[in-house]
Amino acid sequence: MRRRTAALGSAGALITGTLVAGALAAPAASADQRHRPDPETRGTAVAAQRAADQGIDWQDCPADWGLEKPIQCGWVTVPVDYARPNGKQIQIAVDRIGSTGTPTERQGALLYNPGGPGASGLRFPRRVTTNNAIWAGAAKAYDFVGFDPRGVGHSAPISCVDPTEFVKGPKLDPVPDSEADKRAQRKLAAEYSEGCAEKSGDILPYINTLNTARDLDVVRAALGEKKLNFVGVSYGTYLGAVYGTLFPTHVRRMVLDSVVNPSKRKIWYEANLDQDVAFEIRLKDWMTWVAQHDATYHLGDTYAEVREQWETLRADAKKNPLGGKVGPAELIGFFQNAPYYDSMWVPVAEAWSAYAAGDPQPLIEAAAADLTDTAGNAASENGTAVYTAVECADAPWPTSWKKWDRDNSRLHERNPFMTWSNAWLNLPCATWSTPRQQPTEVRTGKGLPPVLITQAERDAATPYEGAVELHQRFKGSRLITERDAGSHGITNLANPCLNTRVEAYLLTGKLDSRDVTCAPHATPKP
Known part of the structure; x- marks a missing residue:
């Protein structure tokens, strides 16, 4: 599945020519x-x-x-x-x-x-x-x-929103503090679904x-x-x-x-819920590794200390977005690279370590890369549009907000890193307008x-x-x-x-x- 990008106001493969x-x-x-x-x-x-x-x-x-x-x-x-x-x-x-x-x-x-x-x-x-x-x-x-x-x-690219608006940050914090926060995210998800139908409606049912x-x-x-x-x-x-x-x-x-x-x-739907648990496990693997190399990164010598540093960083970015454009959503979009790929363990840790040492620029530049790369804006928006179109069309999705809220609230208690971010990314499928298939x-x-x-x-x-x-x-x-x-x-x-x-x-x-x-x-x- 594709790397989660900052999206939706949250985080973020016939020789003879004869056929038989x-x-x-x-x-x-x-x-x-x-x-x-x-x-x-x-x-x-x-x-x-x-x-x-x-x-x-x-x-x-x-x-x-x-x-x-x-x-x-x-x-x-x-x-x-x-x-x-x-x-x-x-x-x-x-x-x-x-x-x-x-x-x-x-x-x-x-x-x-x-x-x-x-x-x-x-x-x-x-x-x-x-x-x-x-x-x-x-x-x-x-x-x-x-x-x-x-x-x-x-290949006949589709789009759901203006690419420049899609990457603009800081986005809403994926983790809601109130029912009002949830309503704001639900509104963004419904608007995204409507945008897909408006901008790509003719081909959308066939993606x-x-x-x-x-x-x-x-x-x-x-x-x-x-x-x-x-x-x-x-x-x-x-x-x-x-x-x-x-x-x-x-x-x-x-x-x-x-x-x-x-x-x-x-x-x-359930595949994405399973991801939330697996990301939490792999995040702990990486943070444990960071702790083992505290002499290099100075972010804590235990997993608990490194995790506390993450929570502090996240809270700081929520209160005052880094560089005016990197909030919690953008941080998650960058930090999720480490649980995804071992090749990103060092780059993410280095940028984070520099921030903790008083140099915020490497972290800001890395987390805001999607916001400043004009050439990549359209590709990023297009990738998320296809991700959404395919997953929404491949299968029926729950349409009851109560189910989404109950499932993700429960998961978030033990798996807070990605759960709500993932939920908002996929929530357009709850109001998707084109026909759904059976898997x-x-x-x-x-x-x-x-x-x-x-x-x-x-x-x-x-x-x-x-x-x-x-x-x-x-x-x-x-x-x-x-x-x-x-x-x-x-x-x-x-x-x-x-x-x-x-x-x-x-x-x-x-x-x-x-x-x-x-x-x-x-x-x-x-």
Whole structure:
């Protein structure tokens, strides 16, 4: 799932061009249904055949995309509504870099989705141009292909508010002190929902995981690939799980890293509640580490002392926003990076330490980065718009404020770091105007090959139970657990126990005979 950004007044991945009709049909409950696939399934087959015939006109990437040669860019045309494949069309932005090995080593295209929903995958080919050693072996065998999912970036982007207003701070403190504070946040959430409908209404009903999975199959066909090789991280795991359910015979290799719990009961309301607990656990891990390095950071030599420093900082920013623009919401938006990614333990601690030592500027600049980066404002607003649109459309959400209030008030008592911030981010779904779908029943379809699942045991954004759930649902899959670790997106971290197995699977398709537990990757050092 995407990194929470400061938002809403709170905090803040066919060689012959021939398609086999039976292979495209989603798993069906009856023989009659098998002979009469639903309109969206038929529409996907039509769109995929068209894309296979047209291919992709690869060109140098536009200069302002920030993608250096030899990366190339192109477009794949998909229908807005798969039930009407000849109706209104949009273009999906894609990019690629060719495999670095010999022609005999090449195994096709490897597609990537980094999560969100709402994140762009176009930077994936840069793992080759920047000489990312972890992916060097896979790069010999595969063209690395990224794409902007529908609604994201260059792929018919949607918007819900003016980007300059979206990033303006300081925002309301996510933690309410009164019923009036809650009413103010509820008003902002309802206005955001209305803004989405007003600014993106025509396409908004079609921004969801099912359609993104169908787009993925059309991109596969446009690439000339008979079967999909795919790496999905965070929300990309749910996208991959839905794709594997809809198109099991179209999967060749699939790595799903840091897994969204695919249970219909969890998508998406309860999944976000589970995050609140997991973030609190991982925040304590980081603050304990900060305390162990008190000689460097001088923020306290016990977890309790470091936590008290956080509460003091938060209170100070509420009373007098730092630099006039960083309040509690912006602080949470910055500090949440540490529970998300081990790579952020040191930068966040350093900025905080400097503030405590009398130099507030590093912390202000880091926490207010979204407020001052004009080029990033639109991307930040767009990412949150897609995040909201997909999660709101994928499943029914509670519409009763009493339920939201009861659930989050209870959780906040023991998990105060992220609970209310997360609630306000998702509250637009309570008043969402476009139709909701029932979540996909993720399961092993006939012909689905073994899938590799990787997960850190203490992941905050996608708690470990999600990987276990998907492992049970995808029969024949293998689960690699990184023990006593909690970074999000572990396939891009240096851990030989994990890296060698991911590479071996991508290159040979072979998996261990049983699930594997790896020791954690190296703990950050000051």
